[in-house]
Amino acid sequence: MNLSVRKIVISGILGAITILLGVTRLGFIPVPTPAGHATIIHIPVILGGILEGPAVGLITGAIFGLFSFLQPGAPFFADPLVSIFPRLFIGVVSYLVYFLSKKALNLNARPVLNTGPGEGAATGSTGPGSNISRILPCLLAGAFGSATNTVLVLSMATWRGYLPSEVSISIGFLHGVPELIVAAILTVILVQGIQRIRPSEDIT
Amino acid sequence: MELTKNITLGVYLPGKSFIHNLDPRTKIIAATIIIVLLLFSRSYPAFALSALFIAALIIFSGLPAGYVMRGLKPMLPVLAIMWVFQLFLFKDPDAAVYFQWWIFEATEAGLQMGNLIILRVLFLFTITTFLTLTTSVVSLTDGLESMLKPLQAIGLPSQELVMTLVIALRFVLILAEELEKIIKAQMARGVAFDRGNFIQKTRKIFPVFLPLFIGAFKRAEELIVAMDARSYTGGKGRTKMKTLHMGRVDLGAAALMIIYSGLLIYIITTTEPMI
Numbered sequence: 001m002n003l004s005v006r007k008i009v010i011s012g013i014l015g016a017i018t019i020l021l022g023v024t025r026l027g028f029i030p031v032p033t034p035a036g037h038a039t040i041i042h043i044p045v046i047l048g049g050i051l052e053g054p055a056v057g058l059i060t061g062a063i064f065g066l067f068s069f070l071q072p073g074a075p076f077f078a079d080p081l082v083s084i085f086p087r088l089f090i091g092v093v094s095y096l097v098y099f100l101s102k103k104a105l106n107l108n109a110r111p112v113l114n115t116g117p118g119e120g121a122a123t124g125s126t127g128p129g130s131n132i133s134r135i136l137p138c139l140l141a142g143a144f145g146s147a148t149n150t151v152l153v154l155s156m157a158t159w160r161g162y163l164p165s166e167v168s169i170s171i172g173f174l175h176g177v178p179e180l181i182v183a184a185i186l187t188v189i190l191v192q193g194i195q196r197i198r199p200s201e202d203i204t
Numbered sequence: 205m206e207l208t209k210n211i212t213l214g215v216y217l218p219g220k221s222f223i224h225n226l227d228p229r230t231k232i233i234a235a236t237i238i239i240v241l242l243l244f245s246r247s248y249p250a251f252a253l254s255a256l257f258i259a260a261l262i263i264f265s266g267l268p269a270g271y272v273m274r275g276l277k278p279m280l281p282v283l284a285i286m287w288v289f290q291l292f293l294f295k296d297p298d299a300a301v302y303f304q305w306w307i308f309e310a311t312e313a314g315l316q317m318g319n320l321i322i323l324r325v326l327f328l329f330t331i332t333t334f335l336t337l338t339t340s341v342v343s344l345t346d347g348l349e350s351m352l353k354p355l356q357a358i359g360l361p362s363q364e365l366v367m368t369l370v371i372a373l374r375f376v377l378i379l380a381e382e383l384e385k386i387i388k389a390q391m392a393r394g395v396a397f398d399r400g401n402f403i404q405k406t407r408k409i410f411p412v413f414l415p416l417f418i419g420a421f422k423r424a425e426e427l428i429v430a431m432d433a434r435s436y437t438g439g440k441g442r443t444k445m446k447t448l449h450m451g452r453v454d455l456g457a458a459a460l461m462i463i464y465s466g467l468l469i470y471i472i473t474t475t476e477p478m479i
Contacts, residue, residue: 003364003438005431012371013424017416019376020383023211025278026412029405037282038402040409047417059365063372070239070332071275075286075321078328079243162321167293182406186413193414194421 003055011056014044015063022067038175039149041068042090043186046145049091050098050138050191051198057091064090076162086152094145101137135188142187143180150176211380212275212333216340222453223265223338228347230454234461235335241468242327246477251323253471257464258330265338275333276326283322290318316479336373345370350448364438371427379420386415 018041021027027041045064049057065084068077077083154168154176163171218224223231238254245251262269296313303310336344345366352362387397390411397408 003361003368005436006428008364008368008438009371009424009427009431010421012368013375013379013420013427015368015372016375016379017420019372020379023275023278023376024380024383025282026383026409028282029402029409043413044417059368063369069328071329072325075283075290075318075325078321078324162290162294162317164293178402178406186410189410189414190417193418197418197421197425199425 007052007056007059010052011048011059011063014048014056014060017044018042018060018064019067022071037074038179038182040179040182040186042087042146042149043142043183043190045087045090046094046142046183046187047190047194049094049145050141050187051194054092054095057095058088061087061089061091076157076160079156079160079162082153082156082160082162086149086156089152090145090148093148094141097144098137098141101140102133105133105136134192138188138191139184142184145187146180146183147176150179211377212271212337215337215377217267217271217337218340219266219338221265221338222456223261225453226457227448227450227454228339228343229351229448230450230457231335231339232344232347232351234457235331237461237465238331239328241465241472242324242331244472245324245468246320246479247471247475248478249475250468250471251327253464253468254327258327258334262334265334267334267337272330272333272337276329279325279329283325287318287322290321291315294318313479320478341370341373344373346444346446346448361438363442367438375420375423378423379416382419383412383416386412386419 018027021041021044027043028037028039041064045057045061048060062084065080065087068087069080069083072078072083150172154163154172157163158165158168238258242254245254259269262272291310291314292308294311294314294317296311299311299313301309301311302315339347348366348369349363352360352366355362390408391397395408395411397405399405400408
């Protein structure tokens with residue numbers, strides 16, 4: 001495996017944001033349930049997968065997992081199988097969903113002539129330059145990345161005996177759904193914003 | 205709002221103690237051993253021995269104990285809530301029931317499980333914070349690079365991964381300052397971050413996240429240019445101006461760790477587990 005300077009730096013900076021959101025507790029939104037809070041700390045990991053590919057997603061996920069193990073935000077994260085292992089998949093799943101949905105949308109696109117970024121959505125087109133083909137892959141990647149985190153963490157916490165299965169399922173719905181919605185919306189906003197300042201337009 | 209005040213992770217407090225002077229590899233290996241043994245500790249005497257050992261390390265390092273524990277402050281309310289939930293939710297049909305109300309049952313198993321995981325969290329936090337407080341980022345990098353070098357033989361880019369970790373640690377405080385400015389700017393515009401329900405609180409985060417990420421990516425682009433301009437090539441063909449050497453103090457530390465580990469393993473295997 002070869003890591004370019006770009007991949008090293010982006011993984012590091014996104015890793016720093018995950019740590020920062022954890023230690024300042026800004027990435028946690030208090031919810032009165034057994035898990036204590038809904039999280040949005042995994043968003044940098046999702047962004048890593050989308051913007052720089054699976055390797056960056058994996059490394060950022062590993063940093064997220066490592067710090068959630070070493071400085072646990074919830075007691076069951078003191079077990080590496082709950083804190084580190086599930087987080088390795090968030091960025092990879094986000095990348096795969098982003099890549100596949102982008103490919104599917106571009107393949108299904110009808111040829112549209114003279115379509116600007118705004119016009120595509122207005123005409124319902126899914127052409128390469130349209131709003132749908134730019135937004136939908138990010139939305140799906142954010143949602144699937146967030147769902148990966150919720151499902152895997154709760155499954156591991158249940159399997160290791162920290163949470164009864166009924167509690168895990170209720171947390172999955174109470175936290176997983178709002179987390180998924182917030183992650184999907186934030187992913188779209190952040191990817192659009194970050195793309196504007198990046199030197200290359202092609203992010204795959 | 206002082207975000208940087210409670211961040212102790214990644215902060216280095218210089219000192220002249222023998223712990224400060226240890227080779228970083230010794231400290232990393234020792235911290236790893238303590239953490240692994242901690243994951244196997246399930247009894248009060250085992251935790252008591254670890255507490256004594258870590259307290260002694262903090263005293264000998266000359267660091268103010270209050271500062272080491274400061275980063276725990278924002279976590280305490282969450283830990284307390286989690287302990288209560290664990291007390292009521294961890295079910296074991298054979299365990300004695302302490303208290304019962306409606307569908308809630310506080311059992312002995314719940315109490316022990318709550319205690320066990322809270323103790324683990326406290327110890328994990330203290331050990332990692334203590335490691336970074338007594339080891340500079342440069343030493344930590346040198347130590348990790350030297351320890352992970354053999355993994356290059358199996359194709360793992362260990363030097364690059366260590367660099368990633370170092371960038372992450374270095375940027376935590378820089379980004380914290382930036383985040384503080386963004387939050388203060390929003391508060392000056394009348395945003396009250398501590399008020400509102402889940403949806404309202406979440407909506408307030410959006411105008412904080414975008415400038416934070418844009419600022420971070422701008423810094424990343426600058427760093428990429430700077431590293432490319434200096435022809436950074438990862439670990440390939442790099443030499444060190446200062447090479448690491450283990451001395452007598454490291455031998456002493458190794459002996460101390462063997463005694464501590466032996467005692468702890470003995471306690472773990474002979475004492476009754478909490479659960």
